[in-house]
Amino acid sequence: MTGSSSWSQALVQISPYTFAAIGIAISIGVSVLGAAWGIYITGSSLIGAAIKAPRITSKNLISVIFCEAVAIYGVIVAIILQTKLESVPSSLIYAPESLRAGYAIFASGIIVGFANLVCGICVGVIGSSCALSDAQNSSLFVKILVIEIFGSALGLFGVIVGIIMSSQASWPAKAA
Amino acid sequence: MYGFEALTFNINDGYLEAIVRGYRSGLLTAADYNNLCQCETLDDIKMHLTATEYGPYLQNEPSPLHTTTIVEKCTLKLVEEYKHMMCQATEPLSKFLEYITYGHMIDNVVLIVTGTLHERDVHELLEKCHPLGMFDSIASLAVAQNMRELYRLVLVDTPLAPYFSECITSEDLDDMNIEIMRNTLYKAYLEDFYKFCEKLGGATAEIMRDLLAFEADRRAVNITINSIGTELTRDDRKKLYSNFGLLYPYGHEELAVCEDIDQVRGAMEKYPPYQSIFAKLSYGESQMLDKAFYEEEVKRLCLAFEQQFHYGVFFAYMRLREQEIRNLMWISECVAQNQKTRVHDSVVFIF
Numbered sequence: 001m002t003g004s005s006s007w008s009q010a011l012v013q014i015s016p017y018t019f020a021a022i023g024i025a026i027s028i029g030v031s032v033l034g035a036a037w038g039i040y041i042t043g044s045s046l047i048g049a050a051i052k053a054p055r056i057t058s059k060n061l062i063s064v065i066f067c068e069a070v071a072i073y074g075v076i077v078a079i080i081l082q083t084k085l086e087s088v089p090s091s092l093i094y095a096p097e098s099l100r101a102g103y104a105i106f107a108s109g110i111i112v113g114f115a116n117l118v119c120g121i122c123v124g125v126i127g128s129s130c131a132l133s134d135a136q137n138s139s140l141f142v143k144i145l146v147i148e149i150f151g152s153a154l155g156l157f158g159v160i161v162g163i164i165m166s167s168q169a170s171w172p173a174k175a176a
Numbered sequence: 177m178y179g180f181e182a183l184t185f186n187i188n189d190g191y192l193e194a195i196v197r198g199y200r201s202g203l204l205t206a207a208d209y210n211n212l213c214q215c216e217t218l219d220d221i222k223m224h225l226t227a228t229e230y231g232p233y234l235q236n237e238p239s240p241l242h243t244t245t246i247v248e249k250c251t252l253k254l255v256e257e258y259k260h261m262m263c264q265a266t267e268p269l270s271k272f273l274e275y276i277t278y279g280h281m282i283d284n285v286v287l288i289v290t291g292t293l294h295e296r297d298v299h300e301l302l303e304k305c306h307p308l309g310m311f312d313s314i315a316s317l318a319v320a321q322n323m324r325e326l327y328r329l330v331l332v333d334t335p336l337a338p339y340f341s342e343c344i345t346s347e348d349l350d351d352m353n354i355e356i357m358r359n360t361l362y363k364a365y366l367e368d369f370y371k372f373c374e375k376l377g378g379a380t381a382e383i384m385r386d387l388l389a390f391e392a393d394r395r396a397v398n399i400t401i402n403s404i405g406t407e408l409t410r411d412d413r414k415k416l417y418s419n420f421g422l423l424y425p426y427g428h429e430e431l432a433v434c435e436d437i438d439q440v441r442g443a444m445e446k447y448p449p450y451q452s453i454f455a456k457l458s459y460g461e462s463q464m465l466d467k468a469f470y471e472e473e474v475k476r477l478c479l480a481f482e483q484q485f486h487y488g489v490f491f492a493y494m495r496l497r498e499q500e501i502r503n504l505m506w507i508s509e510c511v512a513q514n515q516k517t518r519v520h521d522s523v524v525f526i527f
Contacts, residue, residue, distance in 0.1 A: 037183070044186045048194025052201060125182045128190065129484060132197055 015093060016102020017085070023109025024081045027162070030113030031074020031120070038067035038124025045128035053135035060134060062145065063127025066152045070120040073159045077112040080163060081105050086171045097172040104169035108162040115158020122151040178378045185485035188266050193484070195264075196493050199257055200481060202229040204500055206525045212507050213519045221246065221508055229253070243508035250504055254497045255307045261490070268376060272487050274335065275369050276494050280309025281336055282365060285317060286358045289326070292318040293350070311335075323357065339364035352407070359399060359416040366392050366418050376487070383480050383488035390476055392421035393450065394469050400431045400440055401465070422447055470524045474499055478526070496526055 042063045050057045084105055088098055130144040185193075204212075208228060215221045218241040225246070226235050233249040262273050284305040291301040298318045305314070313330050320326035327340050339361045366388060373384035396417045403413055414432040418424070423431070430443035441457075444450040453468045473495070480492035503523045510519045 041182070041186045041190065044190030045194045048191040049198060051195060052198030121183065128182075128186060132194060132484070135194075135198060136201055 012094065012099060016098045017093075019102040019106035020081070020085055023106035024078050024085075025109070026113040027081060027109035028074045028078040028113075031077075031116035032071045034117035034120025035067050035071035035074075036120075037117075038070065038120035038122075038127070039064055041121070041124035042067065042127035042131065046131040049131045049135040055138070056131060056134045056141075059141055060127065060131045063123065063130055063148060066123045066148055067120050067127070069152065070116045070123070070155045073155050074112060074116050077108070077159055077162050077166075081108060081166055084166055084169050088171050089174055092172050092174075095172055097170070101169040101171045104165055108166040108169070111165065112158050112162035115162075116155045119152060119155035119158070122154065123148055126151055178382075181378050181485040189269050189487075192261055192264055192269065193489060195261065196489050197481070200489075200493055200496070203496060203526055204228060204503075205527045209503065209507075209523060209525055212504075213516070213523070215507075215511055218243070218246070218508060218512055221511060225504075243505060243512050246508050247501060247505045250501050251307060254494070254501065257497075258308060258494065269487060269490070271372070272376075272380075273490060275372060276491055277308045278335060278365050278369075279362065280306040281311060281334070282309070282339075282358060282361045284309040284314060285331070285336070285361075286354055288314065288317045289320070290351070290354055293354070323353075336361065336365075339368065356408075356412070356416070359395075362395065363416055363418045366395075367420065370418075370420050373487075379483055379486035380488060383483065383486055384491065387476060387480065387488065387491060389421040390449075390473060392418040393423045393427075394473070396421070396423055396428060396431055397440065397444065397450075397465075397469075400434055401437060404434070404436060422449065464521075467522055467524065470499060470502075474524050474526055499524060500526065 042060075046057065046060050046063070050060075084101075088095075092098055126144065126148045130141065130148065133144060134141040208224070211224050212221055215224060219239065222234050222237065222241055225231070230250060230253060233253050234246070237245055237249070258273070258277075262270060265273055287305060288298070288301050291304075292298070298315055301318075302315060311334050313333065316330050317326065320329055323340075327337075331337055331340060341364075370385070370388050370392075373381050373388065399413065399416050410432045414428060417428045417431070427443060427447065431440065434440045434443060441454050444454050449472075453465075453472055456468050457464050477492040477495050480488040506522045507519055510516055
């Protein structure tokens with residue numbers, strides 16, 4: 001690389017493997033953070049409300065399952081992303097194609113991680129309200145569940161875009 | 177941060193919020209009150225109450241029931257629920273729950289001091305104290321002769337200590353001074369509670385601000401009406417009003433110079449929320465004012481449950497229970513004295 005030292009040069013001198021690995025880490029780590037956040041928000045309300053109204057426990061586990069699904073999305077995408085990591089010969093590490101592949105995996109990880117984070121929190125808050133209202137009036141459960149279904153679709157959007165993004169992450173072929 | 181309580185509230189307080197909402201679903205409904213109002217004897221009331229949440233507390237009572245027994249057992253239920261919540265709570269919810277009981281502590285202190293003044297036995301007075309407001313050294317209140325001793329001997333170790341700075345005098349305690357002391361203490365307590373809620377911030381501050389402002393305004397009106405015709409000067413009356421609420425400061429200035437109820441009505445009609453309360457009363461009548469205020473308070477307390485992730489639900493639940501106990505006491509007294517036509521004079525339906 002040449003001796004110039006502006007920040008734009010700094011970015012392209014970081015190995016694309018770094019970006020790809022961080023992307024995979026964020027994909028699973030932040031998704032699990034979102035799922036855990038949602039589960040504790042729902043779980044604490046569900047436990048307290050079930051003391052007075054024990055009938056709500058089995059139905060309201062659906063909220064917890066929706067939050068858990070968010071973590072599973074993160075795991076699936078992380079596994080897909082790590083199969084996309086290939087070795088390239090050292091002369092090609094900083095070639096534009098390699099950088100593009102590294103950035104694509106990084107972006108895919110961020111998309112999935114943060115979409116699942118907010119999805120998990122969203123489903124958790126709705127699940128908490130769902131448990132509390134179900135304890136008072138059992139006809140409300142199905143209606144609030146519809147809201148939760150819409151909320152959990154947010155995580156799916158993230159997964160879809162993340163997979164599309166990573167599918168075109170192609171490392172340069174070995175130099176002839 | 178306001179608006180984002182949902183993210184972190186449940187870490188410490190989600191379980192207790194769900195529990196208090198479960199307790200709320202056990203409050204008596206209008207159908208229960210209708211059944212109770214149609215009872216002929218206290219035993220009928222006991223039978224109806226045994227079918228509600230009060231069952232385990234009343235079913236072992238022997239048959240010649242007194243109204244005081246019913247009220248005592250219902251209060252016992254409230255105290256047990258409070259203690260259950262208190263032992264699970266962490267800061268700052270535990271501090272908030274303690275604040276709710278300071279009002280009862282003030283009432284207990286005044287009860288014991290007044291009773292001692294009228295030469296009643298200390299143990300008899302202790303039995304009449306509200307259980308939520310008990311503290312350790314309460315029995316030694318009977319020894320004090322004036323306020324300074326009261327403070328130095330007993331109250332300096334209690335949570336009420338900071339409220340005494342405005343009312344320590346060396347005068348001997350008599351009926352008038354004791355009422356002024358009660359109102360001064362309550363004023364300091366409400367302001368302290370208000371500041372505490374503002375410090376908590378977020379939805380708790382907003383909802384408690386509204387509920388405490390209503391309480392402060394209601395007390396201002398009651399102080400005004402009760403001190404019409406007594407020796408309390410205008411300045412003294414003004415000193416008893418709290419420094420917050422819808423009526424502060426201009427409403428207080430008008431209330432301080434009121435000499436009869438119609439002037440009070442005139443002062444209050446400038447404020448839309450209170451105008452609707454006073455519109456329910458015809459001119460010159462003040463007996464229904466208490467009930468009108470209670471109805472408005474119950475309406476606001478029920479609204480506190482509409483939002484999740486704040487502490488206002490705990491305050492609202494304690495107040496609604498107290499209102500329910502007042503209702504039960506009124507109904508029991510009416511039934512015991514055979515005055516069933518007056519039952520609906522003072523029962524405030526919650527749902």
